[in-house]
Amino acid sequence: MRHGQAWVLGVDSGGSGLRVALAEAGDVALAEDGDEAGDRRDLARPETAVSREPVRTGASGIDAGHLLEQLLPMARELLGRVAGPGADVPAVHAVAVGAAGMATLGDALRAELPGALAAELGVRRLALAADGITAYAGALGQRPGAVVAAGTGMIAVGTALDTWRRADGWGHLLGDSGGGAWIGRAGLDAAMRAYDGRRGGSAALLALAEERFGPAAELPSRIYPRTDRPAVLASFAPDVASASLDEDDPVARAILRAAAAHIAEAATAVCPPGTTSEVALTGGLFKMGEPLLAPLRAELAEQLPHATVVPAAGDPLHGALVIAAALARDGLRLPRDGRLLHIPGHVPGRVPGETSAS
Incomplete structure (x- = not known):
């Protein structure tokens, strides 16, 4: 030493x-x-x-x-x-x-x-x-900018090195919009709509939900008693990405577009004011790859046209x-x-x- x-x-x-x-x-x-x-x-x-x-x-x-x-x-x-x-x-x-x-x-x-x-x-x-x-x-x-951290949940923080700006991170019941639990829950909602025969359902997501969790009618008893419900919901997010990519499912694609819009909105809310800013994305959610990242890039370009997306160090x-x-x-x-x-x-x-x- x-x-x-x-x-x-x-x-x-x-x-x-x-x-x-x-x-x-x-x-x-x-x-x-x-x-x-x-x-x-x-x-x-x-x-x-x-x-x-x-x-x-x-x-x-x-x-x-x-x-x-x-x-x-x-x-x-x-x-x-x-x-x-x-x-x-x-x-x-x-x-x-x-x-x-x-x-x-x-x-x-x-x-x-x-x-x-x-x-x-x-x-x-x-x-x-x-x-x-x-x-x-x-x-x-210690540079000014904004960071979106997304996994099971989702939070955005930003600073111009004067004060912190925060958006979301309020948990799966009150927010975390666009995070893994949010995507998973939206996917399971579409699965149950298909099971019921309601509008907005997805047969592809229903099949994936039953493959992961068992018969659709038993989903409430399998999910509601769990103390780790956010993680359980988030475990279905990769299936939504899979349906979007492999099945070309329009409902799954719409869920990921909506998630991307929520994430970009949070980044916009915390970005320091000015003409340029760095935005970094970090967390396991972004390992989903292009099904989420492609619409997110489009949303960030529209909502934060002067920001530069940089890799997390x-x-x-x-x-x-x-x-x-x-x-x-x-x-x-x-x-x-x-x-x-x-x-x-x-x-x-x-x-x-x-x-x-x-």
Whole structure:
């Protein structure tokens, strides 16, 4: 281990589990103004650890104790790797935790993590971020622009480095329009319409739904009791894309066109004002490929004619490292926000000028 290194930890907590990455702050590209879109300099790869157990969420929000039970052993393992056999484990200069639900369900994390991470890992600086913010930092770094993060759900965030603009991300009952659960539900609605003989039905989607879930009449009993309904609905989204592409099904194509319009509307709502802006797309939904991307390109060209769609430089875990490294190097340019990007004021070695009201 080289002496004098400033180690930073990035954490990504979501529905599929917990991911942790450790890197030296100088090895993380911050992607600021003037950097090329998608800049991937030849830097050292971070040490990573993964837990497939999602952090629990209860009536009081995200369970801080459960997150720490998983995070601390993973962090110590990574620190042991870089320290080497018999060497003292180094302190962590900065940590950024990105978590799904942080904005509305993160009160316990905001209350408990600063003291616990300072005591257990020697953390000097801490950022607690919504997963949409770490997705932004992973995709665009610290440049102004807009990012759409879409998987089971869908959220768009944008900034001119003054304040955050957010659109959607309200969950599968109130929004997430155009996301995987939204597409899957629309596809199953069309399947059930075909089963009933109503207008707007799709025989192709009905066949695919029964292939995936069983007889159509049993769909309510197979879906409604599930606690992971958004993921179950989203599992049908690739079938909608398949019907659109392989069966040339007009109903499936219309669903994907509508999803593309919703996604573009969200991007338009958060894009910084001005003549030019970068927009990045990130998340598993876009792996559906051309059935969704072709109509989305058309919608973005119509709704955001002056924007440039750029490749995402990295994922939310990389974004957490970007934020942590920026904190460690006194270079955080992304706007602070009490809910979306919270920098606790009482962490030892806090960022100069940061107050406890941030």
